[in-house]
Amino acid sequence: MRSLSAINKYFWRYKSLLFWGVVTVIASNMFTIYPAQVIRIAMNMVGDLVKMYGLMNGFEANTQFTALVTQSLALFGAIMVGLALIRGVFLFFTRQTIIYMSRLIEYDMRNDIYTHFQDLSLAFYRRNRTGDLMSRIVEDVNRVRMYLGPGLMYTINTFTLFILVVATMLAINVKLTIFALLPLPILSVMIYVVQSMIQKRSKAIQEQLATLNTFTQEMYSGIRVVKAYTKEAQAERKFAEETETYKNRSMYAAKIDAVFYPLVMFLMGLSSVFTVWIGAEEVIAGNLTIGNIAEFMIYTSLLAWPIIALGWVTTLTQQAAASQARINEFLKEEPAVRFTEGLENPLQLDTKVAMKEVSFTYPDTGIRALENISFRLDAGQKLGIIGPAGCGKSTLCQLIMRMYDADSGQIWIDGNDIKALSKSQLRNKMGYAPQDVFLFSDSIYENIAFGTLNPTQAEVEKAATVAAVHENIIAFPEGYQTEIGERGVNLSGGQKQRISIARAWMRKPELLILDDVLSAVDTQTEESILAELRRFRSENKKTSVIQVAHRLSCIQDADHILVIENGSISEQGSHESLLAKGGYYSRIYQKQLAEMEEVV
Ligand SMILES: Nc1ncnc2c1ncn2[C@@H]1O[C@H](COP(=O)(O)OP(=O)(O)OP(=O)(O)O)[C@@H](O)[C@H]1O
Ligand SMILES: [Mg+2]
Structure with a gap:
């Protein structure tokens, strides 16, 4: 329950709506009770009039008297309609305040969570599945909203109505009140039991729904693989199994529901029986009028809904608390990379990017991806990065963009330590084309x-x-x-x-980072793109390019080339100097050359 205290700040933000909400609930409840009193007066009057009618039978005044009775009854009818209308107006305003407030809070909460999620770093997104994030921002917020809106409204409603009705009943007749309310404790215990059964079921149903969701999502996004391996029939069987489980769980919940409402009706009926029975005795004893019995019947029926709602609200509140706990868990999560306000006058040196003794280990897997990396790239130049799969090329690009913070070493952009720059100062200068295109x-x-x-x-x-x-x-x-x-x-x-x-x-961008983006492009197109990029660099002297590649043809024109193996720079220099060295680079060169000649 404590998790729900996170919502208090929103209540405070919309306190006036909440206040007017409570006022209108109380007002509408008062206008729910008045009609019962009008009915009592009307019934008593009718009783008296019928007696008088008997006395006046055969007299001249009788016709006038009949007209008078009709008029008074019409008046009572009009009063009832008027009271119902006023109650309706207050109900309208209850919804316009409390439900409206819950929608505003839902809106604020969802935006707050979204903003927070966006600030969290890539490591967080690696750890948590998209489906989970989605369900927290959509379903969990929705559950909390149900508690804030209907939940809160019915709680206030139940309590005020209960107090008003029971106080009115007690004022009329204590004995009758006790008997009329006798079935209620049984009713509330029963509601509680049934609700916890339903809740347990509904949790199982929700879980099954989530399984179903994940399954269909995967099957549709991977439809090409499914079709290629002719797995349609198997997928269909699995889907049928999952929906079967879902159906069975829902059926069970429906059964509980089906027994529940008749039982409630039965207990309410019992209450009416007691009212008429004990009420009649009291009327005979001269303590009550017939109108009182009618009035009491209305009161007990008025209490039925709030009591049912109470059980429902308990469930809503429990669900909201669980959901809010899930939301809080992610809200507590701190972004691994924290940006500062930035520098007032960032430097603009000729060195575009520089790294000094940078090492990095992925925090969640403990994989040491980069070790002691140092290099420099000047403005207007192109850096080529090459190396075997998994050697750390993409990781290097991500560190420059500060998607992760290096464990040790320093990284500069234009001569500024990247940790001193604000998010926009750093990333607005960059254009990034990731390896897995999205x-x-x-x-x-x-x-x-x-x-x-x-x-x-x-x-x-x-x-x-x-x-x-x-x-x-x-x-x-x-x-x-x-x-x-x-x-x-x-x-x-x-x-x-x-x-x-x-x-x-x-x-x-002043820094264009291309992570292996020419891998699916033919040689001719590749050459035309490379030529365009060269022209762009010569026109914009400040622009530098970092290009990761597996094919040497993509980086031959680079001013500087890094060869990375196993997370460390094994060689670096220009194309010519690397060829002369006779290491990894020249071996790859020979191999790719030989492949080319074979094709030609
Ligand atoms: N998000 C991640 N979490 C944990 N480990 C990772 C993550 N991304 C990459 N790694 C690991 O870090 C190492 C370097 O990966 P990286 O993606 O930088 O290689 P790469 O040189 O870009 O490879 P490729 O040429 O296949 O693109 C690999 O061993 C990889 O398993
Ligand atoms: Mg890569």
Whole structure:
């Protein structure tokens, strides 16, 4: 329960809505009780009038009297309608305040969580599955919202109505009150038991739903693999199994539900029986009027819903507490990389990137990815990085962007320690095309323009031209407005890579980081992209490029090349000097040359 205290700050933010909410609940409850009193008066009057009618039978005044009775009854009817209308107005305002407040809090909470999630570093996203993050931001917030809205509203409602009704009943007749309320304790115990049974079931149902969700999500996103391995029938069987479990669990919950409501009705009926029985005795004894019995019948029926709601609210609150605990768990999570306010006047030296004795171990796996890396890249130059799979090339790029903090050593951008720069000072200068291309399910235009403020069509087209994908795009019937399906399924691997390059180039970055983005591009296209990048660098003297590659042809024109093996730099220098060394680089060169000749 303590987890729910995290919501207090939101209550405080919307305290006036909450206050008016409580006031209108109390007001609407008072107008729920008045009609019962009107009915009592009306019934007693009718009783008296019927007696008088008998006395006046056959007299002239009788007709006038009948008219009078009709008029008074019409008046009572009008009063009842009026009271119901006033109650309706208050109910309207209850919803407009409390439910409205719960929606506002839900909105604030969801945005707060989203903002917080975004600040968390990549390591956090490695540890937690997307589905889990999604369910916390969607379902858990929703559960808390149910508690804030309906939960809170019915709680206030139940308590105020209970106090008002029981006080009114006691004021009329203590004995009758006790008998009328006799079944209620049994009812509340029963509700509690049934609710905990339902809750246990609903948890199992929720879990099964989550399994079903994950399963379908995986099957659809991996549909190409499923089809290629003809696993459709197997997937179908598995799906049928999971839905079967889901159905069975739901059926059981429905059964409990089906028994529950008739039982509630039975107990409420019992209460009415007691009311009429004991009430009649009291009327005979002269302590009560017939109108009182009618009034009591209404009161007991008024109490039924709040008591049922109480059990429901208990469940809502328990669920909300569990959900809030899950939300708090992630809110407590600190971003591993903390950015500062930044420097007022960052340096702008000629050295674009420099690293000194940088080492890095992935915190969650303990894999030592980089060891004692030192190098320098000047403004306007190109750095090539090459090395066997898993040697640490991508890790190096991520450290420059400060996706992770190095364990030791220092990294500078333009002569500033990257830890001194703010997030925007650091990353706004960079254009990054990651190794595993990611495109959003949006148009090609939006994908290229993603990292740029106020892009123009001409700029987007220019970026696409540099990345040698413009011709492909205009060949599509809808050109730049072509929608990329989820994960870019409408495009070839090479086209996706080139759109990703265009996106990075679009930012006119001072540092362009291309992580193995030419792997699915043919030699001719590769050469045209490399030439464009060379021209871009010569036009923008401040721009530097870091290019990771497996093929030497991509980095031959680099001013400086790092060869990384097993997390350390084994060789570095220009293409010519590395060839002369006769190490890894020259071996790869010979091998790739031989392969080329074989093909030709
Ligand atoms: N997020 C991660 N968490 C833990 N370990 C990681 C993570 N990413 C990479 N590693 C490990 O760090 C090492 C370096 O990986 P990295 O991705 O930098 O290699 P790479 O040189 O880019 O390889 P490739 O040429 O295949 O792209 C590998 O041993 C890899 O298993
Ligand atoms: Mg890599």
